[in-house]
Amino acid sequence: MRYEVKETFARPAAPTAPAPPAAAPAPPAPAALAAKVRTLAPSMTRSMQRVAETVAADPAGCAALTVTGLAARTGTSEATVVRTARLLGYPGYRDLRLALAGLAAHQESGRAPAVTADIAVDDPLADVVAKLAHDERQTLADTAAGLDTAQLGAAVAALAAARRIDVYGVGASGLVAQDLTQKLLRIGLMAQAHSDPHLAVTNAVLLRAKDVAVAITHSGSTGDVIEPLRVAFERGATTIAITGRPGGPVAQYADHILTTSTARESELRPAAMSSRTSQLLVVDCLFIGVAQRTYETAAPALAASYEALAHRHAPRGGTSR
Template sequence: MTQDAKETFSLPTPATPATPATPAALAAKVRTLAPTATRSMQRVAETVAGDPAGCAALTVTGLAIRTGTSEATVVRTARLLGYTGYRDLRLALAGLAAQQQSGRSPALTTDIAVDDSLADVVAKLAYDEQQTLADTAAALDTGQLEAAVTAAAGARRIDVYGVGASGLVAQDLTQKLLRIGRIAHAHSDTHLAVTTAVQLASGDLAVAITHSGSTRDVVEPLRVAFERGATTVAITGRPQSAVTQYADHVLTTSTARESELRPAAMSSRTSQLLVVDCLFVGVAQRTYPTAAPALAASYEALAHRHR
């Protein structure tokens, strides 16, 4: 697949909805995937997320009229969210509406204003972080996570790529892995990342962390690692972005709505940290006989520095 083809919006193949997604997973998916959709599909997705009860009561024609779109757009949006058609989406919306009516607190307005008190800032950020973590947990594909854990637990070497805020998350993951005896390196310099990616092969693992999924400094080394035969993992908030073209496994993160005083990097970092923590704990569980002694040894080696 060419880069141009990858950047053209396309719908994922929907899974058979024998077991519809939970309301929490649906809400998380709407927030995560809406930015990758067309404008008309964004209107449908945002309307669905904002008023699940009202939308659950509408036919496909009714929702198309309400959003100023077409029936085809409504059906395409349902497919984007993982359903075979509008009927299954409508059932999930009814479940979400029932949950909200059962006592769940309504969403807070978390936009931070210049004149907000620090108490308000703390409350809004805390709520935003909680929502981001809940969305990420609800939308995280545990099958993909399981495969990534398996690859990391058996890898000869693990290289992690990330720049900016994602670079800090890459360092966090590698430091954890090193403490349980895994050979891991974080790379934020593109030249070094590509140079080391060339040395990877089957049995190695490369992990790319990028919220946008299109950061060239992260996509390029993952491409090289992929072409060299290494197992590759992408941690991204855009599951249909360029980086996933070179990923054997994709772990999707969520993010809060960006505002003037809260750039996307803040909330994307929070969700990325949750995902890498899940990955690390899974590896530690799989390799416990060697991980536990290694972790104990690292604690002992550093203990005198904390007295």
């Protein structure tokens, strides 16, 4: 049985005093622009993709264009150019032009990585290693550049104070879910990973305030992951989504969203391969952040686990004949 994502649920909240207006998020740094394009382009309309891919491919040339000029170059409208700039995180086209100028200067300095071709079926293994290594480095750099540290800090705080932590993921994301729970268990937190959608939902029903649920889904639309997150959200747990599509369905049930990047998908390199790399980086960031916040208890727990493993793998005593 596959779960379907239900309509958007507005979590009920007790009446509180009006909160002060939140400050607008800062636009992405120029170095993060290319990463934002790679992350968000798959979820854009075709016309917006043309704008995003054009500015990422030729930042110097596009920085010299007016909004009308860029619209003409990409065969789109001025409104599409402005919408693309805003989707990439810039208040308007003027801010995007400034970022493009900065990115062009960054590339001219010689620090921008070269783009390699996709892996071909007849590539020698040496080329496969080189191309994979390049793509992995780029994926990690893109994820680091696009990771919202305010969201990351809030997620770390929730995990560090959690009574119980449930992590949902299927397929390759399920392996990442297991990695996160294994790390959290070693510093004394109560965490469990769920790849079975039925068990995930039945466990999510038991979550309450001060519990945390983490959903890991590259596509942002995996029903078997979104459904338990929705249940946890409705039960009052703090919810976290680790996803490559921050505008996907999973976001409607996530209090905190941590965005991952991914390398170009090809016949021999499906999205699950490269998304796993970026997800593991985010998981490591979460773990280190939680370990820092809970150091007084995390350090002894880690030491005890190391000692237990060392004792288990030590050669047994006794004499040989």
